[in-house]
Structures are given as C-alpha cells and as structure tokens.
Amino acid sequence: MRWKEMDYAGWGRALSAHGHVARPERSRDLKPLSLEGPAMGNRRSYGDAALNGGGRITDMTRLDRILSFDETTGILEAEAGIMLGELAEVFAPRGWLPPVMPGTGFATLGGAIAMDVHGKNHHGAGSFGAHVTEVTLVGPAGEQAVTPEDLPLFRATLGGLGQTGIIARAKIAMKRCKGDIMMVTERRAKDWDDHIALLDGSEATYVVGWIDATATGAALGRGIVEEGETGPGLVPKPKPSRKVPFDAPGFALAPPIVKGFNELYYRRVPKSGRTVVRPIGKFFFPLDKVHDWNRLYGKRGFHQFQCVVPLAAVGVLRDMLEKIAASGLASPLAVLKRMGAGRAGHMSFPMEGYTLAVDFPNRDKAVALIGELEAMTEAAGGRLYLAKDSLADGARIKAMYPEHADWLEQVRARDPDGLYLTDMVRRLDLRSDA
Numbered sequence: 549m550r551w552k553e554m555d556y557a558g559w560g561r562a563l564s565a566h567g568h569v570a571r572p573e574r575s576r577d578l579k580p581l582s583l584e585g586p587a588m589g590n591r592r593s594y595g596d597a598a599l600n601g602g603g604r605i606t607d608m609t610r611l612d613r614i615l616s617f618d619e620t621t622g623i624l625e626a627e628a629g630i631m632l633g634e635l636a637e638v639f640a641p642r643g644w645l646p647p648v649m650p651g652t653g654f655a656t657l658g659g660a661i662a663m664d665v666h667g668k669n670h671h672g673a674g675s676f677g678a679h680v681t682e683v684t685l686v687g688p689a690g691e692q693a694v695t696p697e698d699l700p701l702f703r704a705t706l707g708g709l710g711q712t713g714i715i716a717r718a719k720i721a722m723k724r725c726k727g728d729i730m731m732v733t734e735r736r737a738k739d740w741d742d743h744i745a746l747l748d749g750s751e752a753t754y755v756v757g758w759i760d761a762t763a764t765g766a767a768l769g770r771g772i773v774e775e776g777e778t779g780p781g782l783v784p785k786p787k788p789s790r791k792v793p794f795d796a797p798g799f800a801l802a803p804p805i806v807k808g809f810n811e812l813y814y815r816r817v818p819k820s821g822r823t824v825v826r827p828i829g830k831f832f833f834p835l836d837k838v839h840d841w842n843r844l845y846g847k848r849g850f851h852q853f854q855c856v857v858p859l860a861a862v863g864v865l866r867d868m869l870e871k872i873a874a875s876g877l878a879s880p881l882a883v884l885k886r887m888g889a890g891r892a893g894h895m896s897f898p899m900e901g902y903t904l905a906v907d908f909p910n911r912d913k914a915v916a917l918i919g920e921l922e923a924m925t926e927a928a929g930g931r932l933y934l935a936k937d938s939l940a941d942g943a944r945i946k947a948m949y950p951e952h953a954d955w956l957e958q959v960r961a962r963d964p965d966g967l968y969l970t971d972m973v974r975r976l977d978l979r980s981d982a
C-alpha cells in the first residue's frame with residue numbers, strides 16, 4: 549500500500565495532524581492496514597477524533613460501495629466509506645432513507661457508527677446505532693462480524709470512536725419514507741420559553757430549532773423551529789453547490805455582522821409562520837450547499853460546543869445562552885433540540901433532554917468561555933458530544949460517561965497494543981482507567 553505524508557485536520561481546522569495516510573480501494577487491503585493504525589472517514593468530526601499525528605491512518609473514503617439491499621426488509625449493507633447523503637440521494641426516490649441523518653450528508657457510514665450520530669428525529673428514532681444490525685470489524689485478530697448478540701463488543705463499537713477495530717462495512721435498517729421531498733413548517737419562537745414550548749409540543753417526525761445566540765433581554769432564546777415530514781412530489785432542481793474559495797478575514801464574523809445576519813435570518817419567516825416544500829438534502833444538510841464553509845472562520849478555524857442536559861436542567865441552557873449572548877463571540881450557527889432517550893453504545897452522546905450546539909471562532913476568549921460552558925454541563929449532569937469536542941479534558945469526559953469502564957474493557961481486549969489510538973483518545977486519556 550502506498551502511503552502519503554500529509555497535513556490534515558478535523559472539520560473545525562483548529563486541530564491538525566501530520567502523518568502518513570493510506571487510501572485503499574479494495575477491502576482486501578484492510579487486513580494489512582489494520583496492523584498499521586486507526587481509520588478515518590470524511591473527517592467531519594470537528595476536533596481531533598479522526599487524527600493520528602505522527603502515525604499512520606487509513607482513509608476509508610474510497611471503500612464506498614453498496615453491497616446489497618433488501619426491498620422487503622430495508623436492510624442495506626455497504627462499505628464504511630459511503631456517505632449518508634449519497635444513500636439518501638439513491639434511496640429516497642425508492643421510498644427509503646437512512647434511519648438517522650446528522651447535519652451533514654458528507655458523514656460516512658463508518659463515521660456515523662463510530663460516533664453514534666443523532667439527527668432531527670432523535671426524539672422518536674434514537675441514535676444511528678439503534679438501527680445497525682451488523683458491523684464487520686477488521687483488527688489484529690482478523691475479521692469479525694459483530695451483531696447485537698455480541699452485546700458487550702457491539703455496544704463498545706457503536707459510538708466507540710473506532711477503538712475496537714477498523715469498521716469495514718455494516719448492515720443498517722433503512723427507514724421508509726413517502727418520497728424525496730420534505731414538507732417543512734417553520735415557526736418563529738419569540739423568546740426562550742416560547743422556543744422550549746414549541747419543541748416540547750411538536751409531534752413531527754423531524755424537529756430542530758435554530759437559535760439566535762446574539763439575542764439578549766426579552767428576545768433571549770428567540771429563533772425558528774422547523775418541523776419536517778417526507779412527501780412525494782416535485783421541487784425545482786437544487787442549484788449547484790458553491791465553494792468558499794479562501795480563508796475569510798477575521799472581521800467576516802465580527803459581532804455586528806453576526807447580529808445583523810441573525811436579525812435578517814429570524815425575520816425571513818413571517819410572524820404567522822409558513823409551510824414550504826424543500827428537497828430532502830436542503831432540509832437535512834443545509835450547510836452542505838456551501839462546500840468548505842469551515843473556511844469562513846479563517847485560518848485559525850473554530851470550535852463547536854455541543855452539550856446535552858437532562859430535561860429537568862433545561863434552565864442551565866438558558867444560563868449558558870445568556871453567557872454566550874453577552875460574550876459577543878457566537879457565530880450564526882446555533883442549534884437547540886429536544887432529544888429522546890435512545891443511545892446505542894457505552895460512549896454514545898445522547899440522553900433524554902435538550903441539546904445546544906454553538907460555533908465559536910478559535911480565539912482565546914472563546915476557549916475560556918467554552919471551558920465555563922463545559923463546567924456548567926458537568927454540574928447539570930449532562931455530557932459533551934465527542935464528535936464535536938476539541939477542548940475538554942479526560943477527567944471531565946470520564947465523569948460524563950459512566951459506562952467508560954465497560955467500553956475500555958472491550959477496547960483493551962480487541963486492541964491490547966493500542967494500534968487504534970487517535971489524537972482525541974490520547975488527549976482525553978480514554979485508554980486508561982479513571
């Protein structure tokens with residue numbers, strides 16, 4: 549296998565690595581590569597989860613074939629490098645969708661399993677791992693198909709950060725859909741209480757809230773709640789995707805500009821609300837239409853803070869939002885959702901409660917603010933999302949994930965020599981006891 553020495557980064561671009569990367573085209577190449585180091589997908593995790601600085605790593609994105617699909621059961625088998633957006637594009641016209649889709653269609657099947665991602669339907673469908681029926685791992689001991697009957701290893705693999713072996717392929721239960729368009733109802737939430745009430749009262753399959761993280765006073769927590777259902781029909785062909793051709797200058801996301809953008813974005817929805825028809829991709833992956841949008845944060849990149857807190861601790865998120873709005877550091881990208889209880893693995897992020905996600909430019913003041921938000925999350929009995937984290941410390945993460953010891957037992961058995969250590973696992977010291 550040919551190795552390429554290169555620099556590469558997580559999606560936030562604040563953390564990067566230098567090392568050797570292999571990009572195999574055939575699954576038979578995975579066995580020797582599994583003795584070299586961990587694997588990565590399309591690097592849509594924001595921090596260092598997909599980095600192995602100074603070492604070797606296998607890029608899975610060329611292993612992206614659909615292997616089989618059963619129209620009667622909806623069970624699909626595919627190689628780990630296929631992107632969820634590709635699956636949606638191929639199968640939605642046939643009446644099927646990936647059961648759970650995160651905010652980007654560029655996430656790979658293997659990455660979705662390794663992070664046990666969640667989507668706008670988490671309150672009803674649970675996390676991605678809840679719909680996985682089999683994962684094929686390749687590791688030092690060879691190849692192994694892992695199913696729910698192999699429960700300890702199965703739970704250590706779903707949301708397991710790729711530490712139980714290279715995820716080569718998987719079977720998932722696809723979800724029935726009515727067609728490849730979305731009927732989307734948008735409502736203004738005038739303040740925090742209104743926002744929470746709209747999320748709590750929704751009975752839609754897919755629900756998400758955009759929140760204006762710059763609003764203060766009586767408008768604190770205002771935003772737009774989107775509810776979506778699949779449907780049949782025709783919509784105009786989406787416009788070609790655009791690219792951000794260069795790293796944006798520092799003033800591009802200055803507070804007055806962000807505040808002005810948020811004001812216009814909030815008022816694009818009439819006071820009375822509206823229902824619109826959209827292509828599936830535009831609803832699930834709204835940022836994908838601008839390739840390399842992470843360059844808007846400039847060369848220093850950005851961090852995303854995403855936490856979940858229990859239902860009873862929702863007031864903590866309001867306190868966080870007050871801090872964020874007062875700081876003047878928030879970007880236009882802020883999301884609020886209510887989550888259900890479904891989680892598939894020992895290290896899976898979801899819990900029943902509310903999740904808040906906010907992007908911050910990579911500046912010293914933002915790093916300090918995120919540290920305060922992390923402490924508030926821990927005190928509230930919540931947890932941080934490892935797919936987004938780039939700043940936490942290991943003690944805090946282990947305290948938030950009480951099943952860490954169960955995960956570690958399986959990881960040590962599958963990878964006793966630490967072949968699959970990544971920069972994130974080293975930073976958080978996850979391969980050691982608490």
